[in-house]
Amino acid sequence: MAGGDRISDLPDDLLHRILYFAPVKEAASTSALARRWRSLWLSSGAVNLDTRSYHVPDDNLYGKRATFVRDAHAALDARDRHCPLRKLTFHVEGHGWDTIQVFLCISDDGLKDDIVGFVLSHRAARSVEELCVDAYVGRHPYEDRCESGYYDLSLASLPSMNLRRLRISSCASLKVLPASAPVAFPRLEELRLHFCTDVPLQDLQIVVDSAPHLAVLELHSVCLSSSENDVPGDAATHDGSPPPAKLRCAAVTALVMSDCTWTNWTGVELDAPMLRCFKYNGNFREPFALKPQEAANLTRVDMEYFSPDMYYYIENNTCACFWQCAASFSNARVLKLKTNQLEHLRHGPELNKMPFRDLERLELEAQYKPGRSKHTGAAIAHLLHCCPVIRELRLNLSTSTASEIKSYGYDGCYEQDVLAEKDQLDFNKSVNHFLRRRFKNPTMSCEVPDYIHGLTGQSFTCLQTSLRCVSLRFRRDESNRFGVRLAKFLAENALVLEEMHIDDGNQKIWEHINHVVGRSIAGSASGFVVLPLETRK
Numbered sequence: 001m002a003g004g005d006r007i008s009d010l011p012d013d014l015l016h017r018i019l020y021f022a023p024v025k026e027a028a029s030t031s032a033l034a035r036r037w038r039s040l041w042l043s044s045g046a047v048n049l050d051t052r053s054y055h056v057p058d059d060n061l062y063g064k065r066a067t068f069v070r071d072a073h074a075a076l077d078a079r080d081r082h083c084p085l086r087k088l089t090f091h092v093e094g095h096g097w098d099t100i101q102v103f104l105c106i107s108d109d110g111l112k113d114d115i116v117g118f119v120l121s122h123r124a125a126r127s128v129e130e131l132c133v134d135a136y137v138g139r140h141p142y143e144d145r146c147e148s149g150y151y152d153l154s155l156a157s158l159p160s161m162n163l164r165r166l167r168i169s170s171c172a173s174l175k176v177l178p179a180s181a182p183v184a185f186p187r188l189e190e191l192r193l194h195f196c197t198d199v200p201l202q203d204l205q206i207v208v209d210s211a212p213h214l215a216v217l218e219l220h221s222v223c224l225s226s227s228e229n230d231v232p233g234d235a236a237t238h239d240g241s242p243p244p245a246k247l248r249c250a251a252v253t254a255l256v257m258s259d260c261t262w263t264n265w266t267g268v269e270l271d272a273p274m275l276r277c278f279k280y281n282g283n284f285r286e287p288f289a290l291k292p293q294e295a296a297n298l299t300r301v302d303m304e305y306f307s308p309d310m311y312y313y314i315e316n317n318t319c320a321c322f323w324q325c326a327a328s329f330s331n332a333r334v335l336k337l338k339t340n341q342l343e344h345l346r347h348g349p350e351l352n353k354m355p356f357r358d359l360e361r362l363e364l365e366a367q368y369k370p371g372r373s374k375h376t377g378a379a380i381a382h383l384l385h386c387c388p389v390i391r392e393l394r395l396n397l398s399t400s401t402a403s404e405i406k407s408y409g410y411d412g413c414y415e416q417d418v419l420a421e422k423d424q425l426d427f428n429k430s431v432n433h434f435l436r437r438r439f440k441n442p443t444m445s446c447e448v449p450d451y452i453h454g455l456t457g458q459s460f461t462c463l464q465t466s467l468r469c470v471s472l473r474f475r476r477d478e479s480n481r482f483g484v485r486l487a488k489f490l491a492e493n494a495l496v497l498e499e500m501h502i503d504d505g506n507q508k509i510w511e512h513i514n515h516v517v518g519r520s521i522a523g524s525a526s527g528f529v530v531l532p533l534e535t536r537k
Contacts, residue, residue, distance in 0.1 A: 008034065012043075019044035020087065024075045025053040039082065046087035047075045049119070051094070051103070061099060062108035065115075072119050080124035088128045090116060092135040097150070100135050104151045120157055129187075130165040131158065134194075149173070149197045155207055156181035163187060169194035176203040185211040192218040200225050201245055201262070208249055217249060218256040226264040244269040244289070253277065253297075257288075270328075273297075280304070280325070290328035301329045304338040319344045326355045326386075334361045342366035342397075343375035346382055346454070356387045365396040368482070376482060378454030388461040394471040397483055452485055463494045470494065471501040 007015075019027050019041050027041040027048070049072050056064035079085045094100040107113035116133055119125065135150050149172025156176050158166070164187050168174060174196050176183055188211035193199065201224045208214060224245060245265035249255060249272040258281035262268060268288045272278075279302040280288070290298075305322070322345065329335065335356060339345070342364075356362075362383065368376040384390075470490055474483025487502055 008036065012040065015040055016044045020046045021048065022046075023048045023050035023053045023091075025050070025071060028071075028075070042078050042082040045079075045083055045085060046089075047072070047079060047085060048087070048089045048091070049075075050089075050091040052091065061102060065103050066108070068103075069115060069118070072115075073122070076119065076122045076124040080122075084127040085124045086128065087130040088119070088125060089130075089132040090119070090134065091132075092150075094135075094137060096137060100137065100150045104135065114151070116151060116153060117157060120159060125159045127162050128159045129162050131163060132165075132167040133169065133171070134167070135170045149195070154178075155203065156183055160185045161187070165190045167192040167194070168196065171196045171199075173198045174203070175200055176206055183207060183210050185214070188214050190214075190216040190218075192216070192220075193222050194218075194220040196222045198223060198225050201247065202226075205248065208247075208252075212251060214249070214251050216254045217252045218258075219260050220256070220258045222260050224260065224262040224268075226262070242266050246271065248272075250274070255279070257281070276300070278302070278329070288325055288328075296331055298329060298331050300334040300336075301332045302336045302338075306340045319346075323355070330355055330357055332356065332359060334363075335359055336363040336365075338365040340367040342368040342379050344379070346375050346378035357389070359387045359390055361392040361394070362387055362390055363394040363396075367398050370399050370482070374453040377452040377486075380486070381454035381458060381460075384460045384462055389466045390462045391466050392469045392471075393467060395486075396473045397486075398475055452482075452489055455486075455489055460493070463490075465496065467494050467497060469499045469501075470497060473503045 019030070022030075022041075022044075024047050027044065027046075030041055031038045049068065051064070051068065054064050054067060056067075076085070092100055092103060094103060104115050105112060133153070150170050152173040152175075153168065153171050154175060154177040156178065160183065163185055166185075166188060167190075171193075174193070175198075183206055185207060188207075191207070191211070191214060199222055204224065208217070226245075242265050244267040245262045246269045249270065251274055252272050253274050254277045255270070255272060255275055256279045257268075258279070260282065270288060270290045272290065274297060275290070276297050277300045278290070278298065281304040303322075303325075364383070368379075380395075472483065472487050472490070474486070487500070490497070491500065
């Protein structure tokens, strides 16, 4: 009761904000707390429909569905009488694909009955500014997603006039239906599509063109489909392959493309003259392009790609596609790159092209094979050559084995589990060495080879004129000393370096303090300071 009194002491504006995020069933139940709470939930401006509020087993699915629809209708009627509805969300969770599809699309008499369409057709939904529809199996929104989606949705049926934020996920078919219906989103600022399996590019373009204020566009695991009108017969390239898909985003400043696919096209061509931040996650099987002159405002690029180490031609194609895409980002100031095949980056454009000529900060998180340090050094060398004015370099390097890379991609969680187990073993070993320090004088081999293929003996503009800060994270063991050699190389060759932050990636007490690197730093003419990675500003 005391806790309830303290909550009641909060001002109405704050309570409205709390109820703005509460599921409608729980929000409505607060009216029983006290007289003051009777109308608070009705004034929050939000209806959050969530199946997790209904603790009904799946064998009573239709009873749960009927209650859900009844509560949704009652909540919308109440909002229509009290205050305009600003936020409307659907959160549907089930134990199987058929359960969710039946819940969303089939009535108890076996006929097609669209819950989402029913709710959106309510008069109170016309004023909605934020709309979210999400459905998934299990307890995690990104696990066990259905490859074919659960429901169909017509973009023409959305409450478009006041809509500012739109998020749609797990949709089987997202189209402008009927095709003749005019679609206008005059206030739309954010559009996020997740796990949508059939999104015609032509229809997506209609929505983007009808939203003059659209600033954020996110496409996660979206399949962009085509029609006969999208790919004319005479549009094929000179080699006979299909043309690239073209997407115009006139006002978009932040664009995300993650694990997207497109049919009947070879890659995608982006027209986004106002773009400032771009994130791409994929396998680079097909190239994408963004003309440099159309990306004058681009400041940050995040690129993440993982590919299986299977065949030589796959490696060459991946490398060529990456550098072809990189040419689009020559104006970027910050580049964050993550890959499980660092060796793929060793081949690139001619050095006189300088694809990252304006880049000031490079963040590289990559895996490499210990037995292929020759290619790893060449890849890092090529990146340094391509960044002549870089001021800050952050490297997070880890080794990998074939068992740590799944057949068709890389599982980061699996890698974390493997490293955690190894780190615990290393820590136990270090404690044992520390406890036996009186009886055994610990020694460490300080003979670390200086030569790194691709790096040693080369001249890098950034190391001589611009590089001020280096952060280096790696895992050191007796069989792999590439990280130590790289730290030593940077310490000796970065002439204007001011700070170097080193983390060997484990919890050893003394064994991973490399005295060779320490002496190199102490004798360096640049006079920079070495700090633990955790103290980096």
